[in-house]
Amino acid sequence: MNKLKKGCLIVFSGPSGAGKDTILNKIMGEKENLKLSVSHTTRPPREGEINGKSYYFVSRQEFIKMAENGEMLEYATYCGNYYGTSAVKVQDELEKGNDVILEIEVQGAEQVMKKVPEALSIFILPPSLSELKKRLKNRGADSDEVINRRVKEAEKEIALAHNYDYVIINDDIEKSAKKVLKIIELQEMKSQNMKHIIDEVLSSEKNIG
């Protein structure tokens, strides 16, 4: 039945350090037909990040050209770098019946939720601001100055959490991953995704045997 219907677009956001990556690492591969969209970015790769897997790493010039050509479903600047999602790639996966997760910054998430109101949106919340700061420090990727800026941005982002369908407080990775999977599974039962089944029942034979 899944093959007949288009997949579901899933907006997955939350402040840097909330644990989005770790949760997605747990759930990817756990569910058939669930694909992670790979974003484009102009920020330099961190150690261990692979082009085409973590991100498509592109130059500022290339990125701006894509955006100007209308090829981006969303894009945003964050701490001085561009991040964006290619609309064509997402559309391809949805047409195949795959559910597609967009792991994106809050600015980009707002754009997608406006453009695609039927998208499922999930916000990952850190248990507290001090815990967020601790996680960013432990990651060791950023200077104190950048961390303080990220925490400040996080406050603004968390204030927008009520715009999402679901909010998960990430105080336990295993539990949070399970919650995300359950939310995605339940999408199949949302009435807008059951239309073809409702029609099937209504057109079924009324007589017994």
Added chain:
Amino acid sequence: MNKLKKGCLIVFSGPSGAGKDTILNKIMGEKENLKLSVSHTTRPPREGEINGKSYYFVSRQEFIKMAENGEMLEYATYCGNYYGTSAVKVQDELEKGNDVILEIEVQGAEQVMKKVPEALSIFILPPSLSELKKRLKNRGADSDEVINRRVKEAEKEIALAHNYDYVIINDDIEKSAKKVLKIIELQEMKSQNMKHIIDEVLSSEKNIG
């Protein structure tokens, strides 16, 4: 945390014979804080039905008086009888922080969804119209004439299934019961129910240690 917030109102509907009762029998007692609202009706009790548990069985006159006094959250006639829900009893349970399931006919469900748009609504769909007819026959409670009328009403009701949040096709009681429980559990993570947690994180201390 549950004690601080009001419970969730759950509209649980679908055609007669879809399996609403059987599903609810499976899930009641499985989740703390989940209560089943007891409706008022003017239809005569079936064998084994207990006043105050299955329904509050009242006279036509009593029912009309309650409705005129505005004491009903919803009411409807179905096959010549009145069915309704006392607003006061539901409100009491919600204030205590309990989630309250209203198992109601489709007409009544439409009223509640209009009055309480934030209610969670679940529609139980039979796998086919012939299966519905078979179940009604097997129940042995109604004449062929009543059964045919119920199937005709069912068609009209199923055509309204898209108005609900979730639609479950009930081809397996165990699975359907699990799906209903999952849907209810996830309500806690809906952003409108996470407002106090979002506020808590925002007002938390930013410094580590």
